[in-house]
Amino acid sequence: MKTIICRHCDMVSKIPFISRKHVAKCSRCNSTVYKNTKFNPPAMLALCLTALFICYPAFILPLISLHMLKITEGTALIDGPLMFLHSDPIVAITVFFCAVVAPVLLLLSIAYSSLCIMINHYPIYLPKVFKLTRALIHWSMLDVYMLSILVSISKLLHYADLYVGIGFYFFVALLLVDMTIIANYSNDYYWKLFHQRNHEHHNQLKVNC
Amino acid sequence: MSKFAVNGRSAIEQGLQACPICTCISEFKVYPDHCPVCRNTISVRKKNSLQLTWALIITAAILLIPANLFPITILLKNGTENPDTIFSGISSLIKTGMPGIAIIVFFASFVVPILKILILTLISLSIHFKWNLSTTKQLYAHKAIDFIGKWSVLDLFVISIMSAVFNKGVLLSVYPGTGASAFTLVIITTLFATRTFDTRLIWDTTNNG
Numbered sequence: 001m002k003t004i005i006c007r008h009c010d011m012v013s014k015i016p017f018i019s020r021k022h023v024a025k026c027s028r029c030n031s032t033v034y035k036n037t038k039f040n041p042p043a044m045l046a047l048c049l050t051a052l053f054i055c056y057p058a059f060i061l062p063l064i065s066l067h068m069l070k071i072t073e074g075t076a077l078i079d080g081p082l083m084f085l086h087s088d089p090i091v092a093i094t095v096f097f098c099a100v101v102a103p104v105l106l107l108l109s110i111a112y113s114s115l116c117i118m119i120n121h122y123p124i125y126l127p128k129v130f131k132l133t134r135a136l137i138h139w140s141m142l143d144v145y146m147l148s149i150l151v152s153i154s155k156l157l158h159y160a161d162l163y164v165g166i167g168f169y170f171f172v173a174l175l176l177v178d179m180t181i182i183a184n185y186s187n188d189y190y191w192k193l194f195h196q197r198n199h200e201h202h203n204q205l206k207v208n209c
Numbered sequence: 210m211s212k213f214a215v216n217g218r219s220a221i222e223q224g225l226q227a228c229p230i231c232t233c234i235s236e237f238k239v240y241p242d243h244c245p246v247c248r249n250t251i252s253v254r255k256k257n258s259l260q261l262t263w264a265l266i267i268t269a270a271i272l273l274i275p276a277n278l279f280p281i282t283i284l285l286k287n288g289t290e291n292p293d294t295i296f297s298g299i300s301s302l303i304k305t306g307m308p309g310i311a312i313i314v315f316f317a318s319f320v321v322p323i324l325k326i327l328i329l330t331l332i333s334l335s336i337h338f339k340w341n342l343s344t345t346k347q348l349y350a351h352k353a354i355d356f357i358g359k360w361s362v363l364d365l366f367v368i369s370i371m372s373a374v375f376n377k378g379v380l381l382s383v384y385p386g387t388g389a390s391a392f393t394l395v396i397i398t399t400l401f402a403t404r405t406f407d408t409r410l411i412w413d414t415t416n417n418g
Contacts, residue, residue, distance in 0.1 A: 003214045003234060004227075004232065005214075005220045005225065005226070005227035005232075005234060007227065007229065007232075007409075008348060008352075008408045008409065009219075009344070009348065009408065009409060009411070009412050010219045010220050010221055010409040010412060010413075011217070011218075011219055011220070011412075012214045012215060012216060012217070012218060012219065012220050012223065012225070013216060013217075014214075014216050027217065028412075029344075029345060029348050030345070031348075031352070063370075064370070064374060066374055073374075075370065075373045075374045076373075079373040080366075080368075080369030080370055080372060080373035081369055083369075083372055083373050083376055084369075084372060084384055084385055087384060087385075088384070088385045088389060088390060090390045090393050090394065091365055091368065091369070091385050091389045091390060091393050092369075094362070094365060094393045094396075094397065095362075095365050095366060095369045098359075098362055098366075099366065127230060127231060127247040127248070127249060130230065130231070131230045131249065134230070138359065138400075138404070141359050141362055141366075144359055144360055144362050144363050144366060145366050147313070147360075147363060148363045148364075148366035148367045148370060149366075149370065151310055151313060151314065151363065151367050152367050152370040152371055152374070154307060154310055155302075155307070155310065155367070155371065156371070156374060158305060159381065188232065191231050191232060194231075195231070195233070195246070
């Protein structure tokens with residue numbers, strides 16, 4: 001049994017052991033209060049490293065190639081924000097942060113925390129990494145970017161011949177791996193492992209977790 | 210822990226709080242400012258939640274006016290500038306025979322920001338004046354805007370892709386206008402407003418009033 005306070009409505013619930021495919025829901029507001037993960041830390045680390053490897057070609061290689069007046073020009077993901085960094089810095093920084101910085105940082109922080117748990121090394125700043133991960137999940141917008149690529153393609157079809165570049169396939173692969181990671185990342189599970197280790201070392205701690 | 214949490218009653222009645230980061234339960238009289246387990250800062254409710262939300266909503270509502278009046282993109286075609294606001298962009302999408310895309314853009318860049326501001330205003334007012342609205346309905350409304358919130362970044366990504374594609378060519382060029390910066394700030398402020406709002410306040414007022 002584990003006592004959990006719902007972060008949405010402040011209701012106290014006691015939940016039994018949750019198997020891997022199930023989630024625990026709050027009795028008052030029906031939000032998910034506890035989620036288990038399908039993947040253990042090594043699998044998570046492997047997925048994150050895969051995604052980080054795909055990141056580079058997905059961001060650098062051309063997503064869309066435009067054929068106009070016998071010239072073919074490719075456009076990569078990072079070209080957009082770099083183009084108007086000086087003329088319109090607010091838009092450029094927001095786009096760059098949501099499409100590049102946040103997803104990469106999120107993958108790095110999940111990879112790092114998985115690695116720490118895997119090799120049983122618990123540095124003092126690990127809680128800060130967990131905190132960063134939770135904050136970044138809301139700012140990683142690769143799925144929104146995917147839809148905006150599709151919207152742009154259908155807008156651009158009126159102007160010129162369009163080809164999907166090689167970067168697009170890398171981007172789709174990155175999106176699939178990234179979605180798998182976000183859907184299966186469980187903050188609760190990582191904290192459980194962290195606390196178990198904490199309790200072994202500091203048995204004098206008189207708090208119920 | 211001196212007393213055990215009781216199932217089915219809110220935590221604040223029992224003098225308990227959950228750490229937002231590591232979900233550990235502690236008494237807020239004993240640990241008023243930091244979590245005993247992960248040492249992160251902690252408070253019973255998010256600090257100044259309503260004030261911050263109000264400030265951000267009002268900022269967003271003011272910025273919504275320039276975002277809709279000023280051109281969001283400027284298309285440079287044969288040396289003449291063709292500015293496009295959010296609405297003229299949507300109407301030109303309908304004229305060119307893309308109603309599906311027009312609906313997506315209309316929802317992402319017009320309906321979602323306004324809906325977020327309206328729903329947050331309604332919930333904040335109902336907490337302030339202790340209106341007896343359904344608690345679960347308010348929470349579902351908050352969850353809905355939390356979920357759809359990030360999709361309004363779509364238009365910014367489309368602008369960044371379009372300008373990157375066109376500025377490589379010679380004939381056409383697209384760059385973001387004044388409205389784009391205001392629109393970005395609307396999105397950022399509403400995203401932060403949704404996150405700073407503490408949904409547990411919905412239940413606090415109904416219990417006390």
